Each structure stands twice: as structure tokens, then as C-alpha cells.
Amino acid sequence: MTDPLSTPRPATCWVLGADGHPFGVQTLAMGVFSPPGGEPRVGVRVGDHVLDAGAAADLGRQAGLVGDGPDLAAAWLTPSLNAFLALGRPAWSIARRWLTEVLTDEVHRELAEPHLHRLEDVTLHLPVEVADYVDFYAAEHHATNVGRIFRPDSPALPAAWRHLPIGYHGRAGTVVVSGTDVVRPTGQRKGPADPAPVFGPSVRLDIEAELGFVVGGATGLGERVGVDRAGEHLFGVVLLNDWSARDIQAWEYVPLGPFLGKSFATSVSAWVTPLDALVGARVPLPAQDPEPLPYLRGEVSGLDLHLEVSLGDTVVSRPESRELYWSPEQMLAHLTVNGASVRPGDLFGSGTISGPGRDTVGSLLELTWNGTEPVTLADGTTRGFLEDGDVVTMTAWAAGPGGHGRVGLGEVTGRIRPALPSMY
Amino acid sequence: MTDPLSTPRPATCWVLGADGHPFGVQTLAMGVFSPPGGEPRVGVRVGDHVLDAGAAADLGRQAGLVGDGPDLAAAWLTPSLNAFLALGRPAWSIARRWLTEVLTDEVHRELAEPHLHRLEDVTLHLPVEVADYVDFYAAEHHATNVGRIFRPDSPALPAAWRHLPIGYHGRAGTVVVSGTDVVRPTGQRKGPADPAPVFGPSVRLDIEAELGFVVGGATGLGERVGVDRAGEHLFGVVLLNDWSARDIQAWEYVPLGPFLGKSFATSVSAWVTPLDALVGARVPLPAQDPEPLPYLRGEVSGLDLHLEVSLGDTVVSRPESRELYWSPEQMLAHLTVNGASVRPGDLFGSGTISGPGRDTVGSLLELTWNGTEPVTLADGTTRGFLEDGDVVTMTAWAAGPGGHGRVGLGEVTGRIRPALPSMY
Numbered sequence: 001m002t003d004p005l006s007t008p009r010p011a012t013c014w015v016l017g018a019d020g021h022p023f024g025v026q027t028l029a030m031g032v033f034s035p036p037g038g039e040p041r042v043g044v045r046v047g048d049h050v051l052d053a054g055a056a057a058d059l060g061r062q063a064g065l066v067g068d069g070p071d072l073a074a075a076w077l078t079p080s081l082n083a084f085l086a087l088g089r090p091a092w093s094i095a096r097r098w099l100t101e102v103l104t105d106e107v108h109r110e111l112a113e114p115h116l117h118r119l120e121d122v123t124l125h126l127p128v129e130v131a132d133y134v135d136f137y138a139a140e141h142h143a144t145n146v147g148r149i150f151r152p153d154s155p156a157l158p159a160a161w162r163h164l165p166i167g168y169h170g171r172a173g174t175v176v177v178s179g180t181d182v183v184r185p186t187g188q189r190k191g192p193a194d195p196a197p198v199f200g201p202s203v204r205l206d207i208e209a210e211l212g213f214v215v216g217g218a219t220g221l222g223e224r225v226g227v228d229r230a231g232e233h234l235f236g237v238v239l240l241n242d243w244s245a246r247d248i249q250a251w252e253y254v255p256l257g258p259f260l261g262k263s264f265a266t267s268v269s270a271w272v273t274p275l276d277a278l279v280g281a282r283v284p285l286p287a288q289d290p291e292p293l294p295y296l297r298g299e300v301s302g303l304d305l306h307l308e309v310s311l312g313d314t315v316v317s318r319p320e321s322r323e324l325y326w327s328p329e330q331m332l333a334h335l336t337v338n339g340a341s342v343r344p345g346d347l348f349g350s351g352t353i354s355g356p357g358r359d360t361v362g363s364l365l366e367l368t369w370n371g372t373e374p375v376t377l378a379d380g381t382t383r384g385f386l387e388d389g390d391v392v393t394m395t396a397w398a399a400g401p402g403g404h405g406r407v408g409l410g411e412v413t414g415r416i417r418p419a420l421p422s423m424y
Numbered sequence: 425m426t427d428p429l430s431t432p433r434p435a436t437c438w439v440l441g442a443d444g445h446p447f448g449v450q451t452l453a454m455g456v457f458s459p460p461g462g463e464p465r466v467g468v469r470v471g472d473h474v475l476d477a478g479a480a481a482d483l484g485r486q487a488g489l490v491g492d493g494p495d496l497a498a499a500w501l502t503p504s505l506n507a508f509l510a511l512g513r514p515a516w517s518i519a520r521r522w523l524t525e526v527l528t529d530e531v532h533r534e535l536a537e538p539h540l541h542r543l544e545d546v547t548l549h550l551p552v553e554v555a556d557y558v559d560f561y562a563a564e565h566h567a568t569n570v571g572r573i574f575r576p577d578s579p580a581l582p583a584a585w586r587h588l589p590i591g592y593h594g595r596a597g598t599v600v601v602s603g604t605d606v607v608r609p610t611g612q613r614k615g616p617a618d619p620a621p622v623f624g625p626s627v628r629l630d631i632e633a634e635l636g637f638v639v640g641g642a643t644g645l646g647e648r649v650g651v652d653r654a655g656e657h658l659f660g661v662v663l664l665n666d667w668s669a670r671d672i673q674a675w676e677y678v679p680l681g682p683f684l685g686k687s688f689a690t691s692v693s694a695w696v697t698p699l700d701a702l703v704g705a706r707v708p709l710p711a712q713d714p715e716p717l718p719y720l721r722g723e724v725s726g727l728d729l730h731l732e733v734s735l736g737d738t739v740v741s742r743p744e745s746r747e748l749y750w751s752p753e754q755m756l757a758h759l760t761v762n763g764a765s766v767r768p769g770d771l772f773g774s775g776t777i778s779g780p781g782r783d784t785v786g787s788l789l790e791l792t793w794n795g796t797e798p799v800t801l802a803d804g805t806t807r808g809f810l811e812d813g814d815v816v817t818m819t820a821w822a823a824g825p826g827g828h829g830r831v832g833l834g835e836v837t838g839r840i841r842p843a844l845p846s847m848y
Binding site: 159221223245 | 555556561571575582583584587588592593594596597598600604607611614621623646647648669672675677678679680682684685687688689717719758759765766770841844
């Protein structure tokens with residue numbers, strides 16, 4: 001058996017087209033799919049194929065290839081990753097080693113090949129039944145830009161920003177899988193010059209390019225997950241588009257934070273890339289000054305993922321996740337320092353990833369400076385914010401183990417549908 | 425068959441002690457219990473007894489007493505109310521009529537009596553697996569008081585407050601049932617005079633007395649629930665204590681709202697009182713000025729529930745829910761006006777219920793004016809905020825149908841345990 005974390009080059013996979021592919025065996029991204037006419041179940045992406053992981057593990061168990069470890073087949077023959085997430089890190093490691101062996105050793109080909117489906121033949125579903133969804137605000141350029149736009153008379157960066165990862169809870173029930181259409185939300189808005197709020201479809205519909213971290217294991221009420229134990233609970237990463245109606249948000253958010261301006265939809269990629277695949281993408285965090293309080297200290301690092309945000313056919317930005325000021329481990333430690341428990345399927349977003357340049361920001365709010373400097377698309381049209389029919393797609397990759405090849409993140413895409421006819 | 429909604433007096437119940445009891449058949453509060461040695465299942469409170477609703481319905485079905493309607497036995501023989509909530513209002517009405525008949529007609533006594541348990545013999549559980557939890561801010565005196573204390577240099581009432589029910593998402597995974605101990609949360613705080621934030625157990629641990637509304641049925645993404653349809657999705661009411669660490673909250677909440685200051689625990693009563701039991705408690709809302717936008721208009725009314733908040737043996741406040749500016753139907757219409765979907769098990773809080781007098785406020789923040797005017801308890805000790813070992817209990821009742829008797833809400837109680845030893 002080979003361990004992908006310690007080999008200098010990825011193992012060779014017997015699945016055609018998997019070697020050198022961002023979703024080769026160095027990645028082993030997991031999600032939920034249904035084969036034609038079949039029920040949703042857990043799958044592992046292998047190049048342009050999907051392995052029915054539970055079916056393969058079931059066969060492997062019958063063949064004596066799976067020992068007395070966790071019952072992976074039972075966890076995977078379910079319509080979400082939650083049962084697998086509940087098993088915790090030791091089981092994730094066992095599963096990763098087993099999948100690597102099955103997909104790289106020709107002797108297992110006979111067992112697994114009947115359970116490979118072509119990606120184009122399957123339907124992808126939301127990978128996780130989201131328990132609680134939290135969104136952080138961890139990119140300094142983004143927080144600064146938003147502060148300058150929304151609160152021009154106050155310091156751009158909130159007072160607590162460098163002391164703790166600022167975050168809030170979002171709506172778990174409206175987290176949707178990539179490819180789901182997004183209906184333009186309707187609501188109240190009121191500009192500073194408007195005498196009273198008006199009601200209608202949002203006219204400042206925006207995107208936010210983020211990483212989403214998928215949590216596994218569980219803790220009890222009153223427990224904490226320290227920075228150095230956070231990795232036990234961090235399974236993987238999705239790309240996340242935190243759709244935002246800026247006009248609704250600006251009017252509603254004082255003093256309890258964003259609500260309807262965000263809760264209409266949050267899109268995530270269908271594939272969860274395990275953090276075990278991203279060990280080669282670890283980079284030092286930006287310098288944290290002042291030094292965080294002790295509960296936020298530890299062996300922390302950032303992630304060097306290269307994002308690309310497209311509006312239709314036009315790449316409008318290339319955010320870099322190494323810009324994030326706080327590490328995912330610090331975010332989880334902060335989230336639980338008050339004793340809040342975590343559940344398998346918890347999801348937290350990094351916050352919009354924005355760098356210093358206009359071509360590295362993660363929202364149209366910043367890219368067009370609140371609509372005042374529209375961006376020109378490849379077809380010659382311009383955008384301040386999103387128009388009906390617009391399709392936004394985010395992709396990302398990281399360097400593979402030992403710097404070889406690429407590790408892929410699932411893309412997240414969505415099309416804007418017109419607002420519902422008003423009932424009023 | 426009698427209809428409790430149209431009879432001038434509650435029907436007579438054959439369960440000893442149920443007539444005249446706040447949890448008699450005029451109420452039919454529902455929850456989840458386990459009998460000695462048994463698994464959790466849905467129960468109906470009848471006086472000081474609990475009816476194993478699923479077992480009774482199963483027998484009733486076998487006896488031909490339940491027709492071709494929804495499979496109530498299947499929905500009730502589960503460890504949460506969620507399956508029953510998913511059935512929707514028509515099933516709730518059928519269930520209420522059937523339960524009333526079974527509990528008031530002596531001919532059904534033989535069927536049901538073996539499935540009655542004494543309340544003191546059973547264990548009560550969280551009644552609902554909470555899907556999304558939202559907390560509103562709908563009492564004008566509370567919002568004004570908090571504004572004066574937290575933001576003395578700004579207008580007390582946020583600009584949007586009279587135009588929409590301000591709310592935010594809370595942590596669903598830390599909603600706990602009455603009786604659960606609450607560990608004092610630890611976190612960062614920073615007073616205006618502190619040069620830097622400090623870390624430690626909260627020193628301003630507070631309560632918030634609220635109503636919680638339990639949602640049933642489901643809607644799709646992009647749908648709205650209008651004010652006039654909201655009743656189809658509103659099953660019942662719990663008492664809710666939104667424990668709050670004011671020092672943590674004050675430091676963290678700009679600009680994304682409360683997070684760790686609230687997420688460590690939210691307690692709810694074990695019993696959900698159906699809104700069908702509260703038709704006699706409907707009262708006009710406070711005058712809404714300015715008139716709300718059309719999507720918030722309709723046949724709206726408030727609820728006249730009389731709350732009592734005790735700290736240990738001392739009643740410290742008697743909030744009145746008729747103070748709430750927005751109706752539950754308006755809150756749900758607002759929550760979904762942007763197309764956010766709802767799920768069975770969604771829960772939303774009213775926000776802290778405070779009236780104009782010190783003896784009617786729903787938080788210690790207000791009662792002691794941020795700790796500066798401590799309250800004296802019956803044992804002669806004083807409190808600015810909660811101390812370790814303190815027990816807070818909230819109860820409530822409303823007038824019964826036709827003004828006869830009382831309809832009870834479940835109590836919500838919790839004891840403060842000391843903070844965990846610091847890891848740092």
C-alpha cells in the first residue's frame with residue numbers, strides 16, 4: 001500500500017485519464033452522485049469518472065480487502081457525506097489509503113471498474129447535509145474595501161478584526177449545489193437619499209468567492225476544539241459562492257448583521273477536496289499583528305489555492321487564498337472557544353477572498369467599486385452587478401504533493417433567474 | 425367529535441387532573457419523551473401525564489378509529505416532532521381533533537390509558553431537531569434599551585427597525601432542551617477603556633426571555649410565504665431563553681452581528697404549545713407606524729402571553745408578549761420574502777420581550793441597566809449578571825378558548841455551570 005502523503009510523485013492510477021488530472025488519485029475529492037436511474041450515494045471523483053465508493057467498499061469487504069475498520073460501505077451508501085464525516089479523522093485516513101490502493105493497484109481493477117461511472121452520465125448533488133453554516137470575514141483587503149464602501153465615516157477595518165476571526169451564522173437550508181439556478185431575491189432597500197424604503201428585486205446582486213470548510217466528528221456542548229486539534233475535525237474544502245444582495249444587506253444589517261441579503265442562496269461545489277490532498281498547498285499565514293491571544297496560537301498555516309472567477313466567458317478575477325489572514329484551524333478554534341458544539345456536516349466559509357489588486361478581488365462590490373466602475377465583459381457589455389441570465393463560475397487549484405501536478409477543487413457555478421413576479 | 429376551537433368551554437378529559445390544568449385538552453402541547461427504559465418518541469402532555477401519541481395512534485389505527493388520513497403513528501414513533509411537522513397544517517388539524525376525541529370520550533379510555541405515563545417518570549428531550557434557527561428583535565422597548573446601552577452615541581432604534589423585523593441566524597446545533605446545564609462561555613472581551621482585548625469566562629452572562637415559533641411544512645428555494653399563508657407553516661410556540669454573553673457580544677458584533685456571544689446555548693421548553701390552542705390569546709398588534717410595506721400587511725395579530733422570569737426563587741420580571749411589534753406571521757413572511765426556503769423544524773425567536781417598566785423587561789442587561797443597578801433576590805444577594813450556580817426559569821400562560829381557564833407553555837429552565845478550566 002502506498003501513502004500519497006509521503007510519496008514524491010502521485011501513484012499511477014489505472015483509470016484512463018486520471019494521471020496528471022487535477023482530480024487524480026492525489027486528490028480523491030468526494031461528493032454525492034446518482035447514477036442513471038439510481039439513488040444518491042457517495043462518490044469519489046477519479047479524472048472524468050466517479051467511483052461508486054460504497055459499492056466498491058462493499059465488494060472489497062466481501063473479498064476480504066477491508067478489515068475490521070470502520071464500515072465505509074455503510075457510510076458511503078447514503079445520500080450525503082455526513083455519515084462518513086461522523087466517523088472522524090482516523091476513518092478518513094483509512095478510507096484514503098484504501099481508495100488509493102484500489103485505484104492504483106491493477107489487482108483491484110476487476111473489483112472496482114464496474115462501479116466507475118462517467119462523470120457526464122451522473123447527477124451531482126449537494127455533498128453534505130449542512131448542519132450549521134458559519135461565514136467568516138478573513139481577508140483583510142475584502143474587509144477593508146467593504147468598510148470603505150459601506151461605512152465611509154468609520155475606520156475601514158472593524159476594531160476587533162485583527163484580534164479574532166469575525167463571523168456570523170448563515171442559513172444552512174439554502175446552501176445549494178453548484179449548477180442550481182439562483183432566483184434574484186426581492187426585498188427592501190433604502191439608499192441614503194431615499195425618504196423611505198422601497199420594495200422590489202435586488203438591483204445590486206453580487207457574488208463572493210470563498211473557500212468552504214467541511215467539518216466532521218462531533219463535540220459536546222461546552223467543549224472546545226483548540227487550534228492544534230482542529231485538524232481532527234477539518235475534512236475538506238469546497239468552493240463557495242456567497243451570493244449577496246448588497247442593497248438588501250446595506251439596509252437591514254445594523255445591528256444584527258446580514259440576513260436576507262445573504263440567506264436566499266449559497267452555492268458550493270459538488271466535490272469536497274480533502275485537506276489531506278492539500279498538504280502541498282500549505283503556506284505561511286500573513287504576519288498576524290498584534291499577536292493573537294493564546295487560544296488562537298499554534299502550528300497554523302494558510303492554503304495557497306488559486307481561484308478564478310468568471311462572469312460568462314470572461315475571467316473577471318483571480319483571487320489567491322493565501323491572502324486569508326486567519327487559518328481554518330484558527331477559525332474553528334474561535335468558533336468553539338465559547339463551548340459551542342460542532343456536528344458532522346457543519347460548514348464554514350472563509351469570507352470573500354480579495355487581494356490588493358482589482359484583478360484579485362472576490363466580489364463585484366469591490367471589482368466595480370459598488371457599481372461605479374463597471375467591468376467590461378468579452379462580449380463588450382458591462383456589469384456593475386449581476387443581470388438576469390448571468391452565469392458565474394468559480395474554479396480553483398493548488399500545487400500537488402511535492403509540487404507535482406495540480407490538486408483540483410470542484411467548480412461552483414450558478415445562473416441568475418429573474419425575480420418572481422411580485423405578489424403585492 | 426367535538427372541536428375545541430368552537431366550544432365555549434374545554435371538553436372534559438378522562439385523565440385525572442387534566443381539567444382546569446394549563447396542559448389540559450384545550451392545550452395538547454407536544455414534545456418528545458422517553459419512558460423508563462424506552463426510546464424517545466412523541467408525546468402529548470395531558471395534565472401531569474404524557475400520552476405516548478404514536479402508540480395510541482397505532483392502536484387506534486388497528487381499531488379502525490383512524491381513517492385514511494396521514495399516518496400519525498409513523499410520524500409520532502420517531503425521536504423528534506420533525507416528521508409530524510413535515511405533514512403540514514391539514515394533518516395537524518386532524519391530529520388535534522383525534523387527540524381531543526381520544527382524551528375526552530370515555531369509550532377510548534381503554535385504548536389510550538395504557539399509553540399514559542406520569543410526567544415524573546419520563547425523560548424529556550429536545551422536541552424538534554432544529555433545522556435553521558433565526559432570532560428576531562421585535563420588542564420596541566428591548567431594541568431601544570439595547571441601543572441606549574450599546575450605542576449611546578447613535579439613535580436608540582436602528583433605522584430599519586420600524587420597516588422590517590430585524591433578525592439574524594443563530595446556531596441551530598446548540599439549541600438545547602429545558603433543564604440542560606449551561607457552561608459559562610469563555611471568549612474575548614474588551615471594554616472601551618481596555619487597551620487590548622482580554623480572554624476569560626464571560627463576566628456579563630445574561631438571559632433573554634423570548635417566544636420561539638416552530639415551523640412545519642416546507643417550501644422550495646425561490647418561494648415566498650406571504651403573511652396570509654404563514655399560518656399554514658406555524659405549528660406552535662416554545663418558551664426560549666437566548667442566553668447571551670454581553671461582554672463577548674459587545675466586542676465581536678460589528679459589523680456581522682452576534683456570534684459567540686449567543687452561540688454557546690439557546691434553551692427551549694420541552695413542550696410545544698400549538699398555535700391552535702392560542703386562538704383565545706390573539707390580540708391586536710401595537711400600532712405599526714409607518715404602515716409596513718405591502719408584503720408585511722394582512723390579517724395580523726399579536727399573542728397575549730404572560731411570561732414570568734425567575735432567578736432562583738425570585739420572580740425578577742413579568743414580560744408580556746403583546747409588546748411585540750411584529751406578528752409571527754410578519755416575521756415568517758419577511759424571512760422568506762427573498763425566496764429563502766423553510767424546512768420542518770425551523771425555529772425562530774421573537775427577540776427579547778420587554779415592556780416599558782423595569783418589572784417587564786426580558787434581560788438582565790435591561791433590568792440592571794448593564795449591571796449598574798443590581799437586582800436584589802429573595803435571599804438578600806444581588807445580581808448584575810448571572811453567577812455560577814444560578815438557575816433561571818421562565819414560564820408563561822395565556823387565556824384559554826373563550827376566556828376560560830389557562831393555556832400553558834412549557835417552562836424553560838437552566839443552571840449556570842462554571843466555565844471550563846482554561847487550556848491556555
